[in-house]
Every structure is written in C-alpha cells, then in structure tokens.
Amino acid sequence: MLKVEDMHVYYGAIHAIKGVSFAVNEGEIVALIGANGAGKSTILKTVSGLMHPRSGSISFCGQDITHTDAYKLIRTGLAQVPEGRRIFLQMTVQENLDMGAYVNKEVSQKDLDMVFDYFPRLKERRKQIAGTLSGGEQQMLAMSRALMSHPKLMMLDEPSMGLAPILVDQIFDIIKELHKAGTTILLVEQNARKALQIADRAYVLETGKITLSGTGEELASSDDVKKAYLGG
Amino acid sequence: MQIIQYLINGISIGAVYAIIALGYTMVYGIAKMLNFAHGDVIMVGAYISFCVTNYLGAPAWVALIAAMAVCTVLGIVIEGLAYKPLRGTPSLAVLITAIGVSYFLQNAAQLIWSSSPKSFTSIVTMKPISLLDGQLVITGEVLVTVAVSALVMVGLTLFTGKTRTGKAMRAVSEDRDAAQLMGINVNRTISTTFAIGSALAAVAGVLLCSTVPTLQPTTGSMPGIRAFTAAVLGGIGSIPGAMLGGILIGIIETFAKAYISTQLSDAVVFSVLIIILLVKPAGLLGKQVQEKV
Numbered sequence: 001m002l003k004v005e006d007m008h009v010y011y012g013a014i015h016a017i018k019g020v021s022f023a024v025n026e027g028e029i030v031a032l033i034g035a036n037g038a039g040k041s042t043i044l045k046t047v048s049g050l051m052h053p054r055s056g057s058i059s060f061c062g063q064d065i066t067h068t069d070a071y072k073l074i075r076t077g078l079a080q081v082p083e084g085r086r087i088f089l090q091m092t093v094q095e096n097l098d099m100g101a102y103v104n105k106e107v108s109q110k111d112l113d114m115v116f117d118y119f120p121r122l123k124e125r126r127k128q129i130a131g132t133l134s135g136g137e138q139q140m141l142a143m144s145r146a147l148m149s150h151p152k153l154m155m156l157d158e159p160s161m162g163l164a165p166i167l168v169d170q171i172f173d174i175i176k177e178l179h180k181a182g183t184t185i186l187l188v189e190q191n192a193r194k195a196l197q198i199a200d201r202a203y204v205l206e207t208g209k210i211t212l213s214g215t216g217e218e219l220a221s222s223d224d225v226k227k228a229y230l231g232g
Numbered sequence: 233m234q235i236i237q238y239l240i241n242g243i244s245i246g247a248v249y250a251i252i253a254l255g256y257t258m259v260y261g262i263a264k265m266l267n268f269a270h271g272d273v274i275m276v277g278a279y280i281s282f283c284v285t286n287y288l289g290a291p292a293w294v295a296l297i298a299a300m301a302v303c304t305v306l307g308i309v310i311e312g313l314a315y316k317p318l319r320g321t322p323s324l325a326v327l328i329t330a331i332g333v334s335y336f337l338q339n340a341a342q343l344i345w346s347s348s349p350k351s352f353t354s355i356v357t358m359k360p361i362s363l364l365d366g367q368l369v370i371t372g373e374v375l376v377t378v379a380v381s382a383l384v385m386v387g388l389t390l391f392t393g394k395t396r397t398g399k400a401m402r403a404v405s406e407d408r409d410a411a412q413l414m415g416i417n418v419n420r421t422i423s424t425t426f427a428i429g430s431a432l433a434a435v436a437g438v439l440l441c442s443t444v445p446t447l448q449p450t451t452g453s454m455p456g457i458r459a460f461t462a463a464v465l466g467g468i469g470s471i472p473g474a475m476l477g478g479i480l481i482g483i484i485e486t487f488a489k490a491y492i493s494t495q496l497s498d499a500v501v502f503s504v505l506i507i508i509l510l511v512k513p514a515g516l517l518g519k520q521v522q523e524k525v
Contacts, residue, residue, distance in 0.1 A: 050409050070412040079413070086410040088403050099403050102396070103415040149415070 001026045001184055002047065002078075002153055007056035009039075009046050016042050018208040019056070024153065029175070029185040031195040031216065033229060034205035040188040041083050043205070044157050047186075048080040049073045061152070075103050079151035083158050083188075085142040089131035093122055096130050096141055100148030107148070115144035118174055136167040143174065154178065155186040160194060172198060192229035196220040204229075233367045238490050239483060244374040245443060246482020247381035251436040252459030253466070253474035254388060255429035261405040261469035262425045265323065268330040269310060270433060271456015272337035277303045277434030278441040278451060279345055282352055292355035299434040307430025308423055316419065334453070341449035349448040352441035377439045384432060385475045392471065401425060405469070458485065458498075461505050467518025476516060480504075 002024040009017035017039050024030045032040050045051045047058055049070035058066045060078055088096050097115065101107045116123040119140040125133065130141060139159055146154055156175065160168040172194055179185050179198075189195035196202055199216035204225060212219060219225045252274060259267045277299040284295040314333050318326050358372025392398035403411040404421045412418055433452075440455055441447050458481055466477025481501055488500035508516065 048413060050412065070409075071415050071417045074413065074415040082410060082413060086407055086413075088406045088410065090406055091399070091402060095399055095402075098396075098399055099411070099414045099416070102400060105396070145414070 001061060002186065003057075003059045004043075004047065005057045007043070007046065007053045007058065009042055009051060009053050011042075016208055017046070017053070020205070020208070020210055021056075022203050022210060022213070024184060024186050026152075026184055027182075028200045029179050029187060029198055031187045031189060031199035031202040032205055033189055033192040033195050033202060033219075033225075035229075036190065037207075038205040039208045040205055041157055044080060044082075044155050044186075044188055048078065048155065074149050074151075077150070077152035078155070079146040079149050079153070080155045081142045081146045081157060081159065083161070085138045087130045087138055087141050087145065089129070091130055092126070093128055093130055093133070093141060094126045096145050097148055100145030103149050111148055111150075115147050118147070118177065119144055136163055136170070139163060139167075139171060140174075143171075147178070151183060153184045153186060155188070157188045158190060159187070160189060160191045168194060192225070193220075196225075196230075233364065234490075237368055238486050240368070240370060240374060242483035242486030243479055244371075244377050244482070245486065246462075246479035247377045248436055248440045248443065248478075249455065249459045249462045249481050250381045250475045250478025251384055251432050251439070252455060253463040253478045254384060254471065255432045255436075256460050256463040257466075257468055257470065257474040258388070258401075258425050259429045260463070262401050263311075263315070263422045265315065265326045266330060266460070267315075267426075267429070268327070268456070268460075269333035269337055270429065271452040271454075271459070272334050272341075273303050273306060273310075273430050273433040273452070274437035274440065274456060275341060275447075275449060275452030276306060276337060277437030278352065278447050279341060279350075280434070281355070281438045282350055282441070282447055285353060285355075292357075296355060296435070296438050299438055300431045303430040303434035303437075304427045307426040307433075310430075311423055311426040316422075319419075338449045338453070345449065347449060349446045352445040352447045354442040354445065355438055356442055373439070373443050377443065380435065380439060381475070381478075384435070385471060388428075388471050397421075397424065454498075458501060461501060465505050465508055465515055467515030470515070470517045473515055473517035 005021045007017055007020045020043060032043065034040050046053050049068050052067055057064060060076060063076065065073060088099060097112065098107050101111060121137060122140055122144060125137065130138065133141060159171050163171065175185060176198055187195055187199065196216045196219055202216050202219050203210050204212040204219065212222065212224065255270055259265065280299040280302045281295040284290050284298045285292065310333055314329050315326060318329060354373060356372040356376045360369050360371045362369055392402055400416045400421055403414065403416060404418055408418055437452065459478060462477035462481040463474045465480060466473030484504055485497050485501050488497040492500060
C-alpha cells in the first residue's frame with residue numbers, strides 16, 4: 001500500500017533521513033519506533049507531503065507521490081494525525097471536524113455519528129472551543145478529524161505523547177478498533193512497549209537509518225530493542 | 233453640539249479606516265504578512281472609479297464594481313508575483329517587498345494619472361440631513377460609509393464563520409501545515425484572501441475619496457497607515473477588532489484635529505496606539521490562546 005524506497009531528507013544542510021526504505025501493506029499496523037530525534041516525525045512529514053525528499057521514492061496505492069503536495073494526498077486516502085495533535089485551537093470541536101471533512105465538501109451526519117461512536121466525549125463538547133479541551137480530548141479530536149476523510153491509511157505521530165497512562169490505553173484501544181474496522185495504520189511512537197504490542201510489524205529507527213525490522217513480537221523480545229527502548 | 237458633529241465625522245472617517253483595516257487584518261491573519269501596499273490598492277481603486285465616471289460617464293455603481301474588479305485582480309497579481317515566491321523566507325524579506333510594491337504602485341499611478349490632484353466626485357447623491365435647525369449635519373456620505381462598513385463586517389463575520397472557504401481561511405490562519413493535511417490548498421486560500429482584501433480596498437478608496445475628494449497617487453498612503461494602526465489597536469487578526477480600532481482611530485483623529493492641532497493629529501493617533509499596546513499588547517480585542525499539552 002505504502003512503499004518508501006531509499007528516501008533521503010535534508011533540513012538545509014542537515015542530512016536527517018539517510019536512505020530509509022520501508023513498506024506498509026494493506027490491513028497492517030506498522031510501527032516506527034526510535035528515540036527522540038531519530039527522524040520518525042520527519043519520515044511521516046515527508047510521506048504526507050509537508051516536506052519533500054531530496055532523493056528516493058514514495059508510492060501510495062501504486063501511485064508515485066514523492067513530490068505530491070500535502071493537500072492533494074488526503075484525497076488519495078492518506079491521512080495524518082500530526083505530532084502534538086495540531087488541532088485548530090480557536091475553532092470549535094464541530095468546526096475541527098468540518099475541516100477534517102473538507103475534502104468531502106459536506107459534513108455528513110453519518111460520519112459525525114461514526115466519530116462520536118468512537119469518542120462519545122466529543123459529542124458533548126461539540127460546541128466547545130478546541131483549545132479548552134484536555135490533552136486526551138485533543139488527541140481524540142485530532143484522530144476524529146483525520147477519520148472524517150475516510151482514510152485508507154492513517155498515520156499517527158506520537159498519539160500517546162503527554163497523556164496519562166489510562167488515556168494512552170484508551171487511545172491504543174481505539175487504534176486497534178479502527179484497524180479492525182479496516183483502516184491500515186502507520187504508527188510512530190516513542191512508547192515502544194505499547195507500539196510493539198499492537199503492531200504486526202515494526203521498524204527501529206536510529207539517527208536517520210532503519211537498524212532493525214521484524215514482527216512486533218520479534219522486536220519486543222529482541223535483546224537490542226529491550227535494552228535500548230524497553231528499559232532492559 | 234459641535235462635539236457631536238465631530239463625533240459623527242470621526243465615526244464616518246473611522247468607518248473607512250475600518251474597511252481598510254479589515255483588509256489588513258485578514259491578510260495578516262491568513263498570510264501572516266503586513267501588506268504595506270494595501271493602502272495603495274485603495275488609491276488604484278479610487279482612480280479606476282474616477283476614470284469610469286469621468287471618462288466613460290458611467291453611473292456610480294458601475295464605477296464601484298469596476299474598481300472592485302480591477303483591485304481584486306490587482307491583489308491576486310501582486311500576491312502571485314511579489315509575495316508567493318517569498319513563502320517560507322524570513323518575514324523581513326516579505327515586508328521590504330511589500331514596501332517596494334507600495335512605491336511601485338504610487339509611481340505607476342503617477343505615470344498613468346500624473347501627480348496633479350484630481351477632484352473626485354462623490355458617488356453619493358443623497359442630500360445631507362439637517363438636524364436641530366442645522367446645528368447638526370449628517371451627510372449622505374456619512375450614512376453610506378457607516379452602513380457599508382457595518383455590512384462588510386457582518387458579511388465577513390458570516391463568511392469566515394459559516395462557509396467552507398471561510399472556515400478553511402481560519403484553519404490556514406491558525407496552522408498552515410495542519411490545514412494542508414485537511415486537503416486545504418494554502419496557496420489558493422491566500423490568493424482568495426488577497427482578492428477579498430483588495431476588493432474591500434476598492435470600496436474603501438471610493439468611500440474615502442467621496443468624503444475627502446482630493447485624489448492623487450499618495451492618497452492611499454496615510455489612510456493605509458492609520459488603518460494599519462487601527463488593526464493593531466483593535467487586535468490584528470480580529471474582524472470586530474479592526475472595526476472597533478478603525479472607528480476609534482477615526483474619532484481620535486477628528487478630535488485631535490479639532491481640539492489639539494491639525495498637524496499633530498497623527499502624533500496623537502500613534503501615541504494612543506503606543507499606550508494601548510503597552511497596556512494590552514494583543515490589542516483591544518486580540519485573543520491570546522494558550523496551548524494545552
């Protein structure tokens with residue numbers, strides 16, 4: 001479904017991503033784990049078109065999207081829940097969802113019911129300004145907003161960041177539900193333990209390179225991963 | 233009674249500043265740049281209206297629509313040629329370019345229409361209303377200006393609050409990257425904003441010259457700067473803020489001219505701005521939203 005080949009990304013003179021190749025197949029949950037600054041978010045931003053690689057290629061559902069601009073990609077079924085949620089803080093919950101449905105032209109009640117089914121709390125807060133939501137609710141809104149476009153592949157960047165453990169569990173449960181409902185997931189996480197628990201396959205990223213890959217279970221039991229990311 | 237007359241005149245000129253300030257504020261909010269050429273677009277609008285009525289003999293409403301059409305195109309062209317290539321560069325580069333565009337427009341106008349002032353015929357034909365045995369005079373210009381400016385504010389508020397494009401503008405204004413991830417074409421949105429702002433500038437130009445009938449290439453310059461002050465005073469990025477700021481600046485300017493000194497009126501206006509910014513840096517109605525983690 002998504003195929004990244006030998007991708008190199010630069011921030012000015014800084015070589016941030018040094019030849020990364022990976023794939024996400026339809027129906028999978030794939031995790032990208034690694035320490036802070038390894039380049040996880042850069043990879044997602046490049047896939048979603050907010051940045052462009054200097055070399056290498058990215059294809060999605062057989063289409064070359066290496067140089068496609070971000071605003072066109074969502075129409076192909078690729079949605080991203082960005083790091084730090086990036087919801088529109090001065091708009092209401094409802095308006096944030098409207099923006100999520102921007103490509104559909106109109107916001108259908110069916111779609112709203114679907115996201116409120118996943119996140120009932122948002123329904124009560126429809127009229128509220130998004131900036132007044134709690135961190136967990138903001139993450140829920142960011143995910144709902146991405147869901148409004150019915151993505152085939154949903155990329156989540158650090159969904160657990162800054163959340164209390166109980167909320168992290170909730171968010172991961174919902175990711176599993178979304179996956180069951182047919183959405184393919186690419187998950188970027190610092191919380192390697194949680195990510196490997198739900199991932200079919202995972203890649204370990206270190207300073208711009210993929211150093212390990214395997215099934216979630218394999219990596220969770222690998223000594224290297226245990227030592228570096230799972231606390232021994 | 234004199235004081236009420238000054239107040240009415242102040243509100244009237246303030247309503248023009250408000251329309252200009254709305255353009256400033258929208259462009260600033262969405263493109264995150266100060267378009268210092270905005271004042272000169274006003275001047276172009278006034279010249280177009282002048283030419284259409286004087287050389288073609290068309291009625292006022294045709295002149296107004298022609299001015300809006302030309303300015304809309306002008307706004308889109310300026311944005312596309314001068315500002316768009318600078319997207320992502322330091323904001324100082326864009327600011328200097330905007331000042332350059334401003335001089336370019338003034339000099340182009342001088343080439344086309346010469347620097348000698350033209351006498352603009354008001355587009356308002358309504359007779360002045362005399363109140364209290366002629367102690368208070370409300371001109372047709374005052375009524376039209378205030379009404380148009382109120383309409384524009386209500387229209388823009390509805391547009392940004394209710395329509396898909398308007399909401400997309402607010403999304404771009406808040407977070408450009410996130411807006412792109414929603415499928416919003418940021419370049420097109422910025423272009424639309426310039427189009428709307430410039431069409432408003434044309435309206436402001438025609439109303440300004442209907443009130444103050446001297447038209448020359450520098451006509452838009454000072455009102456543009458005062459309107460910018462108004463936008464900052466009210467809270468840049470805020471639509472009601474631009475409106476409130478515009479009216480306040482108009483009133484302060486008129487009173488300063490009447491009771492302090494005509495030469496010092498701008499100094500008074502800018503002093504008020506400085507004081508308000510010291511007390512309330514975000515402007516009177518500016519929002520400062522705190523981000524939660």
